[in-house]
Amino acid sequence: MAQYDFKKITVVPTGNDLIDIVLSRTQRQTPTVIHKGNAISRVRQFYMRKVKFTETNFTDKLSKTIEDFPRVEDIHPFYGDLLHVLYNKDHYKLALGQLNTARNLIKRIREDYVKLLKYGDSLYRCKSLKRAALGRMCTVTKRIGPSLAYLEHVRQHMARLPSINTGAPTILICGCPNVGKSSFLNKITRADVEVQPYAFTTKSLFVGHTDYKYLRYQVIDTPGLLDRPLEDRNIIEMCSVTALVNLHAAILFFLDLSGSCGYSISQQAALFHSIKMMFRNNPVLIVCNKTDLQTLEGLSGEDLKLVMEMKSAALKTIPGQGGEAANDQDVLLTMSTITDEGVMAVKNAACQRLLDQRSERKMKSKKMPTVLNRFHVAMPKPRDQKERPVCIPQAVLEARAEEAAHEERKTEKDIENENGGAGVYSASLRKHYILADDDWKLDILPEFLDGHNVYDFIDPDILQRVEELEREETAVEEDGGDFEMEDEDFTAEAEKDLQEIRKRKKLLIQKHRIKKSTAESRPTVPRKFDKDRKFTTERMGRQLSSLGIDPSRAIERARSRSVSRKGRKRERSVGGDGEDVMEIDGGLDNKKKLRLRSRSMSVLSQRPLGEVVPGEGFKDSAQKMKAVTMARNATKKRNKDARRGEADRVIPTLRPKHLFSGKRSIGKTDRR
Amino acid sequence: MRLEFCWFCSSKIYPGHGIQFVRNDAKIFRFCRSKCHKNFKMKRNPRKVKWTKAYRRLHGKDMTKDSTFELERKRNRPERYDRNVMENTLKAIKKIDKIRHDRAADHIAQRWKPKAAKERREARKELEQSISLIKAPLAIQSQEPAITVPKIKVKAPKQQTVEDQLMEE
Numbered sequence: 001m002a003q004y005d006f007k008k009i010t011v012v013p014t015g016n017d018l019i020d021i022v023l024s025r026t027q028r029q030t031p032t033v034i035h036k037g038n039a040i041s042r043v044r045q046f047y048m049r050k051v052k053f054t055e056t057n058f059t060d061k062l063s064k065t066i067e068d069f070p071r072v073e074d075i076h077p078f079y080g081d082l083l084h085v086l087y088n089k090d091h092y093k094l095a096l097g098q099l100n101t102a103r104n105l106i107k108r109i110r111e112d113y114v115k116l117l118k119y120g121d122s123l124y125r126c127k128s129l130k131r132a133a134l135g136r137m138c139t140v141t142k143r144i145g146p147s148l149a150y151l152e153h154v155r156q157h158m159a160r161l162p163s164i165n166t167g168a169p170t171i172l173i174c175g176c177p178n179v180g181k182s183s184f185l186n187k188i189t190r191a192d193v194e195v196q197p198y199a200f201t202t203k204s205l206f207v208g209h210t211d212y213k214y215l216r217y218q219v220i221d222t223p224g225l226l227d228r229p230l231e232d233r234n235i236i237e238m239c240s241v242t243a244l245v246n247l248h249a250a251i252l253f254f255l256d257l258s259g260s261c262g263y264s265i266s267q268q269a270a271l272f273h274s275i276k277m278m279f280r281n282n283p284v285l286i287v288c289n290k291t292d293l294q295t296l297e298g299l300s301g302e303d304l305k306l307v308m309e310m311k312s313a314a315l316k317t318i319p320g321q322g323g324e325a326a327n328d329q330d331v332l333l334t335m336s337t338i339t340d341e342g343v344m345a346v347k348n349a350a351c352q353r354l355l356d357q358r359s360e361r362k363m364k365s366k367k368m369p370t371v372l373n374r375f376h377v378a379m380p381k382p383r384d385q386k387e388r389p390v391c392i393p394q395a396v397l398e399a400r401a402e403e404a405a406h407e408e409r410k411t412e413k414d415i416e417n418e419n420g421g422a423g424v425y426s427a428s429l430r431k432h433y434i435l436a437d438d439d440w441k442l443d444i445l446p447e448f449l450d451g452h453n454v455y456d457f458i459d460p461d462i463l464q465r466v467e468e469l470e471r472e473e474t475a476v477e478e479d480g481g482d483f484e485m486e487d488e489d490f491t492a493e494a495e496k497d498l499q500e501i502r503k504r505k506k507l508l509i510q511k512h513r514i515k516k517s518t519a520e521s522r523p524t525v526p527r528k529f530d531k532d533r534k535f536t537t538e539r540m541g542r543q544l545s546s547l548g549i550d551p552s553r554a555i556e557r558a559r560s561r562s563v564s565r566k567g568r569k570r571e572r573s574v575g576g577d578g579e580d581v582m583e584i585d586g587g588l589d590n591k592k593k594l595r596l597r598s599r600s601m602s603v604l605s606q607r608p609l610g611e612v613v614p615g616e617g618f619k620d621s622a623q624k625m626k627a628v629t630m631a632r633n634a635t636k637k638r639n640k641d642a643r644r645g646e647a648d649r650v651i652p653t654l655r656p657k658h659l660f661s662g663k664r665s666i667g668k669t670d671r672r
Numbered sequence: 673m674r675l676e677f678c679w680f681c682s683s684k685i686y687p688g689h690g691i692q693f694v695r696n697d698a699k700i701f702r703f704c705r706s707k708c709h710k711n712f713k714m715k716r717n718p719r720k721v722k723w724t725k726a727y728r729r730l731h732g733k734d735m736t737k738d739s740t741f742e743l744e745r746k747r748n749r750p751e752r753y754d755r756n757v758m759e760n761t762l763k764a765i766k767k768i769d770k771i772r773h774d775r776a777a778d779h780i781a782q783r784w785k786p787k788a789a790k791e792r793r794e795a796r797k798e799l800e801q802s803i804s805l806i807k808a809p810l811a812i813q814s815q816e817p818a819i820t821v822p823k824i825k826v827k828a829p830k831q832q833t834v835e836d837q838l839m840e841e
Contacts, residue, residue, distance in 0.1 A: 433753075440755045447673050449765050451684055454758075455674075456744045458751055462764045465743060469771055472739070490795070497806060498795055504805045548811025 006158040009068040013061075014152070015145025019138045022057040026050055026134075036123050047130040048117045054134055055110035058141065062103040065151065066096055076166045078246035085238040087154050095147040095154075102144045109136050162207040162220075169358060170218045170247055171350050172282075174240060174275075175254030176268050177224025178261035180289040182206070183337040184254070185221040188347045193221060199262065200224060203236050205243055212351035220249070227271045244278045250354035251284045252346070253314075255307070257334075258293035265299075269306040276313055283353040284314040285331060287346050292336040307332070523617030531615025680708035680718050682725035735779040740772040 013021060030053050034046045072080045072089050083089065113133035120126035164170075173181040177199035185191050189208025194201055206221040222240030226233075233241065244251070255268055263271075272286075288296055288307070299307065311332045333349060335342030362368060412427050419425035430441050446454055459465070490498065527535065537555045544551035607613075609628060610621040618624040644650070660672055676685045679701045691709050693701040703709040711721065718726040728734040743764075751757075 435753055437755070440753060443753070443755060443758075445753070445758070446762070448675060449762060450769055451675065452744065452765055452769070453675050453746075454761060454765065456746055457761050457765050457768070458747065458757060459743070459761070460754075460757055462743070462757075463760045466764045466767050469739065469743075469768065473771060473774075489792075490799075494799060497803065498799050500806045501798060501802045505802070544808070547806070547808035549808045 005163070006070070006155075006161060009155050009158070010064055012065050012148055012152040012155055015142050015148055018058075018061060018148065019141050022054060022061070022141075023134070023138070025057055026054045029053065034123065038123075040121065043123050043126050044117055044120055047120070047126040048114055050130050051110055051113050051117065051133045054137060055106055058106045058137055059103055062099050062106075066099050066103070069096060069151065069155070076246070078164070078166055078242060081242040081246055082161070082239065083158075085235055085242055086157065091150070092154065095150050098144050098147045099151075102140050105140050106137050109133055109140070162205055164205070164207055164220065164247075165218060166247065168218050169215060169351075169354050170220060170249035171252060171347075171354065172220050172222065172243060172247060172249040173252045173254065174222050174225060174244060176256065176261055176263045176271060177226070179224070179254040179256040179268075180261075180337050181221050181224070181254050184252075184287075184289070184335075184343065184346075185219055187337055187340065187343050189219050191219075191221070200236065205239055210347065210351075212348065213355065215351075215355070217351055217354070218249075220247070225271060225275065227267060227274060241275075241278070244275065249282060250350045250357075251279055251282050252350055253284065253286050253310075255286060255288045255310075256290050257288050257296065257299060257303075258290045260290060260293060265303040265306055269310055272310050273313065283350075283357055285333060285346070285350055285353065286310055286314055288332070288334040290336060290338075291334045291341065292339050296332075296334050525615055525617045529614035529617075531613065676702045678702060678704035678708050680704075680712055680721075680724060680726075682718075733780075733783070735776045738772065738775055740768055740775065743768055 030050050031046065034043055038046075069092075070079070070083070072083055072092065075083075080089075083092065110133065113129055117126055117129050120129055173184060175181055178197070178201075182193040182202050183195045185193055185206065185208050186195065189210045191206060191208035193206050193208075200223060202221060202223045204223065208219045208221070210217050210219055220243055222243055223236045225237055225240055228237075230241070253272055255265070256263070257265065259265065276284075286307075296304075296307070314331050333342065333346045335346050337343060416422060416425050416427065433441050435441060448454065525531070537558050540558065541551035541555050544554060610625045612618050612621055612624055616624070618627065663669065673687050677683070678685055678690065680703060683704050685702055685704045690702060690704045691706070693703070693709075693712075695701065701712065703712065711718075718724040719730050721727055725734065729736045
């Protein structure tokens with residue numbers, strides 16, 4: 001009744017792998033360090049632990065495997081037979097038996113060696129004993145290597161077996177090879193079994209599930225059967241035989257009327273008769289497939305006779321067991337999987353027969369009364385023949401009628417839906433505005449005008465107020481504009497004078513600025529030492545006449561009083577008869593002096609170099625000489641001669657201290 | 673949609689421009705551009721920043737009190753739409769705008785007026801005082817004897833005679 005799960009069996013390691021696993025575990029999980037000098041009890045303990053640990057691991061792994069694998073006797077006979085068919089029950093049992101023996105042997109070894117280790121007297125002896133123990137265990141494991149490999153193989157195959165629930169309602173499909181069993185399965189279930197024109201496409205059992213009357217049915221597809229004695233059957237056929245024998249299911253025997261499977265109807269009939277023993281008390285249906293190629297009516301007489309024989313045999317189910325055919329129709333059915341004609345009918349018939357049988361069985365079983373006792377359906381008997389129909393109050397009926405009448409009102413939603421739905425149509429909210437004049441409903445309302453918010457200005461009597469404003473404005477204008485200035489403008493002459501004054505002022509400022517800037521680089525010499533001959537009477541005359549004064553008298557006066565004519569006054573120092581240093585003229589005549597002075601520009605050589613000329617600004621001769629030398633030096637032409645010049649790179653310090661001494665924060669100081 | 677005024681420079685903020693800042697006390701500050709926003713963040717007082725309207729009004733550079741301002745008022749209660757009123761309003765806005773603009777221009781012109789008179793007075797004074805730069809007083813006197821140029825007294829250095837020097841000793 002249970003669903004077997006062969007997928008949960010743990011992987012069986014090969015012999016060498018098992019040894020490796022266990023030994024490496026021992027090495028990792030037990031202490032590894034021991035010395036000669038340790039106490040002997042400790043040494044013994046150390047090695048005993050290793051032996052025990054190894055034995056435990058071996059035993060655990062072997063036990064797990066032995067327990068995981070199903071015992072053929074304990075499982076459902078279908079699976080038992082299936083395992084036998086596939087893997088040979090004896091071989092299977094032997095392998096598991098070997099594992100068991102190995103386990104016991106390892107246990108024995110451990111007991112022996114632990115006993116010996118208890119009396120080990122040196123580290124070396126203990127170590128040797130441990131080595132021997134482990135070695136023997138490994139040898140034992142090596143010997144069962146082939147069994148382990150076989151079991152692993154079996155496990156892998158078992159995991160791939162179809163999971164058949166032996167208790168669930170099942171439909172079994174059997175028949176000759178290539179009659180259309182797998183295509184039928186594909187049609188009624190979601191299974192996707194390979195369908196090919198060659199025989200023995202299906203090599204093992206396939207399961208599909210289908211529903212009928214709220215029940216889930218398993219449909220099992222079997223490999224094709226040949227008409228052979230049981231002993232001669234191969235593994236694949238044995239699978240289907242196992243299924244037939246052990247499973248309680250509705251059996252659909254497929255018949256190929258056209259013979260395109262390669263077997264004639266007589267052959268198929270022979271097969272049927274040979275396996276009908278196996279049907280026992282299962283409901284049997286004979287399904288004639290491939291009616292698109294050959295119908296039942298179109299059969300020849302002989303073939304028809306054979307078919308009828310089969311049908312009668314099928315009808316002969318053991319009475320009282322249930323599953324009897326209600327009528328002939330249920331036993332013999334025709335269909336075509338290619339055209340889908342009659343497929344569902346077959347399925348329904350099969351399911352129905354099975355369901356009937358199962359229900360009858362259940363009814364007859366001992367559990368039924370307990371179930372029946374739990375519920376009771378009450379059917380009250382009518383008291384009299386009076387009719388009592390449904391009752392609705394009048395008010396409700398009236399309201400309903402009114403509502404139906406009121407359906408004409410059109411809502412906004414309806415309008416929206418008419419005009420394209422929610423995203424397309426947007427309801428106009430203005431429709432219901434209450435305004436003085438309905439024409440205004442659709443007016444466009446401006447919000448800004450010339451940078452002002454229109455709503456800030458709205459006022460019913462705004463025009464009035466604007467008119468007032470305008471009146472104000474005009475009143476202000478008429479009042480008279482400005483209060484005019486009393487002063488008149490200047491005359492043209494006055495304007496000109498003003499401009500002149502301003503120009504003159506500007507010039508003065510400019511001159512002053514120049515003087516200020518040059519004062520730093522030139523000596524300020526008093527006016528009397530007039531080197532450049534600026535202060536002449538002509539100049540004075542010009543300036544005076546520009547001011548509007550007649551200069552002639554002034555010029556006369558100046559000339560009469562000039563030094564050159566009169567000669568300078570001697571100025572004596574206060575105490576004593578100091579030599580007059582400032583005496584310029586010796587016995588020269590004034591006129592001569594004038595001539596000299598006028599020719600000074602061209603006769604530079606006549607004057608000695610260091611002589612101090614008053615207008616230049618030198619203190620004394622020494623100062624002038626110094627100035628002269630400096631000027632000469634500045635204008636000297638340098639003798640370059642391809643020597644290094646100013647523009648050529650010069651390293652001021654050839655060996656700077658910071659590069660040639662001290663440690664570096666980063667880097668080496670190998671090279672300096 | 674409403675045209676707001678920038679909190680800092682008092683210029684109009686059109687839709688789609690500027691930033692609004694809402695403070696924790698729910699006061700809303702609107703700025704027309706990041707310049708004003710940044711100035712605000714620097715905690716500058718618009719009344720002290722020369723180019724803002726707040727400064728200009730405070731210091732009398734722009735017109736502050738006028739009847740045209742009373743016509744523009746923020747109304748909190750919506751009025752029922754009336755087409756005629758709307759028409760009149762639109763016409764009125766234009767006129768009011770023009771009047772306001774003229775009055776503001778007048779105000780500014782009024783500010784500039786005293787300058788001309790002042791300049792004239794200064795020029796007159798300059799002419800009077802600095803005439804000596806281009807015309808000598810003698811010339812002026814000879815030309816226009818009516819005008820008397822102010823006499824400038826100059827202290828001449830005393831020439832030390834020999835007697836005086838001996839006296840000092």
